[in-house]
Amino acid sequence: MGKAQKKTGKGRLDKYYKLAKEQGYRARSAFKLIQLNKKYSFLESARCCIDLCAAPGGWLQVASKYMPVNSVIVGVDLVPIKPIPRVVTFAADITTPQCRNLIRGELKDWKADVVLHDGAPNVGSAWVQDAYSQAELVLMSMKLAADFLVKGGTFVTKVFRSTDYNNLMWVFNQLFGKVEATKPPSSRNVSAEIFVVCRNFLAPKVIDPKFFDPKHVFKELGSAPGEGDKGSDSKNFQANVFQPEKKRRNRDGYDEGDYILFKKASAAEFIRSQDPIAFLGSVHQITFTTDEEKEWLQLDITKPDIVANCEDLKVLGKSDFKTLLKWRTALREELGLEVKIKPTEELTEAVEVTEVLDDETEIQNELERLNAEAAARTKRERRRANEIKTRTIQRMQLQMTTPMDIGMEVTDATLRYGQDDVFDLDNAHRAMRSKRGAARLAEEDDAESEDDADAPPSDEEEDDATDEEELRERKVAGLEAELDGLYDAYRDRLRERDAKFRVKESRKKNKHREEWHGIQEKGSDDEDDDEEESEEGGWEKVQEAKERAGEDSGSDDDSDEEDEEQVTSAVASRKRHADEDADNDTRSRKRPRVAVLEEALPNPQLSRAAQVWFSQDCFAGADLDVDDEEHEEEIDEEVVEDEPAVPSQENAGHEAPLSEDEDDFEVVPQQPDDVEMWDVEDENEDELKQAHIRKHGLITPEAVTIAQQLVNREKTRTQLINEGFNRYSLNAKDGLPSWFLDDEEKHYKANVPVTKEAIAALRAKMRALDARPIKKVAEAKARKKLRAAQQLEKAMKKAEGVNETSDMTEREKAKQIEKLMQRGMAKKQKKEVKVVVAKGAHKGLKGRPKGVKGRYMMVDARMKKEVRARKRQERANKKRKRN
Ligand SMILES: C[S@@+](CC[C@H](N)C(=O)[O-])C[C@H]1O[C@@H](n2cnc3c(N)ncnc32)[C@H](O)[C@@H]1O
DSSP states (O other), rough: SSSOOOSGGGGGGGGHHHHHHHHSSSSSHHHHHHHHHHEEEEEEEEOOOOESTTTOOOHHHHHHHHTTTTTTEEESSSOOOOOOEEEEEEEOOOTTTHHHHHHHHTTTOOOOEEEOOOOOOTTBHHHHHHHHHHHHHHHHHHHHHHHHEEEEEEEEEEEEETHHHHHHHHHHHEEEEEEEOOOTTTTTTOOOEEEEEEEEEEOSOOOOOGGOHHHHHHHTTTTTTTEEEETHHHHHHHHHHOOTTTTOOOOOOOTTTTSSSOEEEEEHHHHHHOOHHHHHHHHHHEEOOOHHHHHHSSSSSOOHHHHHHHHGGGOOOHHHHHHHHHHHHHHHHHHHOOOOOOOHHHHHHHHHHHHHHHHHHHHHHHHHHHHHHHHHHHHHHHHHHHHHHHHHHHHHHTTTTOOHHHHHTTOOHHHHSSOOOOTTHHHHHHHHOOOOOOHHHHHHHHOOOOHHHHOOOOOOHHHHSSHHHHHHHHHHHHHHHHHHHHHHHHHHHHHHHOHHHHHHHHHHHHHHHHHHSSSSOTTEEEEHHHHHHHHHHHHHHHHHHHHHHHHHHHHHOOOOOHHHHHHHHHHHHHHHHHHHTTTGGGHHHHOHHHHHHHHHSSSSOOHHHHHHHSSSSGHHHHGGHHHOOOHHOOOOHHHHOOOSSSOHHHHHHHHHHHOHHHHHSSGGGSSSSHHHHHHHHHHHHHHHHHHHHHHHOOOSHHHHHHHHHHTSSSOHHHHHHHHHTTTTTTTOOOOOOHHHHHHHHHHOOOOOOOOOHHHHHOOOOOHHHHHHHHHHHHHHHHHHHHHHHHHHHHHHHHHHHHOOSSSOOOHHHHHHHHHHHHHHSSSSOOOOOEEOHHHHHHGTOOSTTTTSEEEEEEHHHHHHHHHHHHHHHHHHHHHHHHH
C-alpha cells in the first residue's frame, strides 16, 4: 500500500478531486462508480437505474454518461439534487414507504437494471455508531433494490468494514448469484468504506422480511458459525469506552469460560496492557493492591479523580475514560515503558511564550514601522523644503523677492517639523504653537497629560522619562502631534489655494457654534442676542485658550534672559502696531472675543504669507494679550482700553517665560486689520449663504420635510429646536486629533427623518423642471406666435382699409371685416394630399382615381410603407437630437 491518503486538510484535494473538478463531476465519488463500472460493466447495458442517496449527483452524472441514451435514471436523496439532464430526482428518505411510492410512480411497471447505493448517514457521531447506521441504511437500500430490480439485475452498495459487514454479505448472498466486495482505487485507504457489487439478482418470488430487518440480521447472523465477527468483543468494548452513554446489548452473551459479571483488574494490568481501550471496556474496577501500585497512588499524576474513576468503570463518561488513558500514558512514561514524546505540552508552552512575546514585538515592530515611515516622510519634506528655501534665497540674491516671502518658507511647517527628531515632543509642541496658537496647543496638552505641558522637565521627570512605557507614550504623542501639524499644514495649503475651502471652513465654524444650540431660534432673538450667543461660544473658547496658555506660561517659570528680551521686543513691536492702528483701536477693543476665538480655530482669513509675516519674532510679544490674566478673568473692556498692547508688570513676569517656541501667532488676529478681515469674511459668508438659499431653496428632502412639518403644524419650532439636541451634538471631542474630527464631521451626522411627501414634492419639482420646454421648442413656439401676430396685424390693416372705403355699406363693411379677421386668426391649414394605393381597382390606373377629390398622390403599397418608415425615422432622429 502506498502512502496513506488523507481525508482531511489538503490531502482531501487529491487527484480525483482535481479530476472531478476538471471533468465537471459534482463529487469526487463519481470516480468510484466509474472504476466499479470499468471492472463490472453494469451501466452500458442498463436501461433503467435507481441511485439511492444520490446527492449531490456525482453517480447520477456517471450513470447518465455511461448508460444508453433514453434510459431511465432516477435519483433519490434526503437533500434536493440540482437537475441533471435525462435524470429524474426526488428528495426523500430511502427508509420510508413514501420514497418507495415516489419511485414506483416514476417507473410505473418498469424494473431497474441497476440499483446504486452510496449512502452515508450523517457523519459526526462516533465511528462505531456510524458504521451501524450505515449497515442499517444498506439493508434498507437492499430492500428497495429487491422491490425494483429486474431478475439478473445489479445492486452496488457501499458498506463499512465493521462487525456488521459479514452479516450484510450473508444477506446479499441469499439474494444474488454473485457478490463481490471491492475497493476502487479512488476510495481513500484511510476510509473504512468498501463497495459490494451484487450481480445476477435472483428475484425470489417471496423474500423473508427478516432479511431486511436490522435487528434480526445483525442479531441472528452475527454469531453464525464460520461467519462470526472476529472483532465483536472489541467492538463492544470500544462501544463501552467511546459510547458509554449508548449501552449496546451484548449480543454475544458470555465469553467462553467467562461467566463472572463483575470484573476486577489490577492497575498494573491496565498500565501494561497492549489494548487499554479493550481493557477499560471489559473491566468494572481497577484495583491498587500491590506495593508498586500503591506507590503509584502517591504520585502527583495520580489525582483523586483518577482513583475515584477506577472504582467503577461502568459509570464513567467519555471524558473520564480519556483522563484514565492519559494517566496511563503519563505513568508509562514515568516507568520508562514509553519514550517520553511530549510535543503537545511543550509546544503549547512554547507557543504561549511566543504569543506573549508576539504581542510585544508586534507593538514594537508597529512602532518601529511608524517611526521609520514618519522619519522617511519628514526627510522627504525636509528635502523639499530645503530645495524651496535654496531657491528662494537665490531669488532673493537676485532681488526677485521680498523678505516676507522668505519668511514664508522659513516658517514652512515641513521645515519646522522636520529639522529635529521626529518624535521630539518639544519640537512638536513648538510646531503646534507656531501653527495653531495657544488655544490649540492647550487642547493638545490636555490630551497628552498635564505633566507633558511642563516643558522643561525636572530631574525627577527626567528619571521618569527613562521609563520605557512613558517614552513610548511620548513617542506616540509626538507622532500624533506631528501628524496633526502636517494635517494643519495641508489644510493651510488647501486654504491658500482654494477659496471654496475657506468658505467651507467658515461655514463649518458656524456649524460648530450651532451644534450646541440645535436649530437656531432666530425669530425669538434679535440680532444682538444672536451675536451675544455666538460671542459666548467664543468667550468660552477664549477662556479655555487663555487658561491653558496660562498653564503653559506658568509651567515655564524658569525662563531665560533671552526669552525676556524677546518678549520685550515683542511688546515694543506690538506697541508700534498699536500706534499705527490707533484709529482702529476702538473696534479692536470691542471685538476681543472674536479675535481670540479666531486664534483658537485655524484662521482661514490670513494668507500664509500674512501668517508668516505675523509669526516673525517681532510680533512674538503679541501673545501677551491672550495670556493676560486680566483677560483671563473677564473680557473687560476697561482693561483692554487701559492695556492696549503692553502687558502689566505682573503679567510680564508671567508672560516672560513664553519662549520663542510659544509663538506669537495667536495674537495676530487682535490686530485691528485682522479683526476687520474676520468681519469681512463673515459678512461674505453670510451673503454667500443667502445667495445659496436664494438660488437653491429647499433642495434636500430633510429640509423639505422640516418645512412641511412646520407649515402643516405637525411640529412646533420649539420641538425642532429640542430635536436639534441629539446624541451627535454633545460628543466629547477632547483630545481627538483634528484630522479625525474633520473626517467624523463628514460622516457622523444625525439622521433627519424624511417623509414620503417631502420626497414626492421634490420629485414633482424635478418633474416640473424636466417638463419645461427646451430652448429650441420655446423658440419655435415664439416664432409661431410672432407669425400669428403678424397675420393678425395684416388682417387688421386690411380691415382698417375696408373701414375707410366709402363705397360700401356699413353692413357690407362689417361682413368683410369679419371675414378678414377670421382669416387672419385662422391657422394656416396644410393642404391635404390624398394618398391612393395603386392596388385592387386602382392598379394600373391612369389619371384621377374614381371618387377622389382634391390633391392626390398615387403610391404603391411598398412605397407607402417606405414613406411611413422614413417619416418615423425622421421623427425619431429629431427627438433624439432634441434630447
Ligand atoms: C456520499 S453521499 C452520496 C454521494 C453520491 N453518490 C454522489 O456521487 O454524489 C451520501 C448521501 O447519502 C444521503 N443519505 C443519508 N441518509 C439518507 C436517507 N436515509 N435517505 C436518503 N438519502 C440519505 C445523504 O444525504 C448524502 O447526500
